[in-house]
Amino acid sequence: xxxxxxxxxxxxxxxxxALSLAEEGWNLYLHYxxxxxxxxxxxxxxxxHGVEAIPIRANLALPQEVGNVVNNIFQLDTxxxxxxxxxxxxxxxxxxxxxxxxxxxxxxxxxLLVQKLLPKLIERNGNIVMVSSIWGQIGGACEVxxxxxxxxxxxxxxxxxKELALSGVRINAIAPGAVxxxxxxxxxEGDLKALxxxxxxGRLAQADEIADSIQFLISxxxxxxxxxxxxxxxGWHT
Numbered sequence: 001x002x003x004x005x006x007x008x009x010x011x012x013x014x015x016x017x018a019l020s021l022a023e024e025g026w027n028l029y030l031h032y033x034x035x036x037x038x039x040x041x042x043x044x045x046x047x048x049h050g051v052e053a054i055p056i057r058a059n060l061a062l063p064q065e066v067g068n069v070v071n072n073i074f075q076l077d078t079x080x081x082x083x084x085x086x087x088x089x090x091x092x093x094x095x096x097x098x099x100x101x102x103x104x105x106x107x108x109x110x111x112l113l114v115q116k117l118l119p120k121l122i123e124r125n126g127n128i129v130m131v132s133s134i135w136g137q138i139g140g141a142c143e144v145x146x147x148x149x150x151x152x153x154x155x156x157x158x159x160x161x162k163e164l165a166l167s168g169v170r171i172n173a174i175a176p177g178a179v180x181x182x183x184x185x186x187x188x189e190g191d192l193k194a195l196x197x198x199x200x201x202g203r204l205a206q207a208d209e210i211a212d213s214i215q216f217l218i219s220x221x222x223x224x225x226x227x228x229x230x231x232x233x234x235g236w237h238t
Contacts (some may be wrong), residue, residue: 003075004218007031007060007113008082010038012181013131016207017080017214018053019045024215027052029076031069031083033059060109061101069113076120078218081110082131084149086183091144099145106149111156118169125168129217130157131210134177134233150175154229161227170226172217177233180204200235 008014009030032039039055046053058068060083084105135143136150157173213232
């Protein structure tokens with residue numbers, strides 16, 4: 001029996017990943033914060049696959065709530081960290097509260113979560129995937145804080161992979177480009193059209209394409225891959 005923890009499971013990438021793993025027989029711990037309706041819909045879809053799916057509610061903008069997740073985890077083979085959202089605007093206009101939120105959700109909480117769950121992963125030769133961003137690789141104007149915290153995730157992956165390699169635990173990241181999820185709702189139809197024209201493949205990624213990449217990285221087919229970032233961006237900014 002395989003067990004995966006997916007944080008941000010009510011979001012586009014998280015829910016697609018959950019369904020993909022359920023189809024493969026994974027039992028799931030599904031973290032969410034406030035979107036109860038989306039979580040109910042996800043649990044309903046997962047039911048038909050006959051796997052165990054345990055919803056866990058926690059606000060990871062508050063690092064002290066990491067324990068709400070950890071205390072509900074028993075056996076564990078993989079952590080897929082999908083939590084978080086972007087922060088759009090000029091850097092000089094961003095507030096300290098916004099900075100704290102982004103740092104907590106994207107950096108402090110995942111570090112605490114992984115740290116506390118490492119013994120369970122080591123016990124089962126598990127693995128970790130951090131869902132970062134293209135902006136963590138190249139930086140983005142008007143997304144300075146988001147780029148910064150996503151870059152921190154990539155540094156975390158590179159560093160921790162060296163510590164964990166002999167323990168049999170792998171950690172990797174994916175860096176999606178523009179993905180057709182609710183995070184793109186802040187853009188107008190015209191903005192999205194212009195964005196698609198910038199991408200060599202001429203379209204946004206679909207959430208299930210990101211989920212497929214995550215599924216590969218946690219599979220035995222990726223058994224010699226650790227400390228790496230897989231770019232999934234349709235040729236954009238490469």
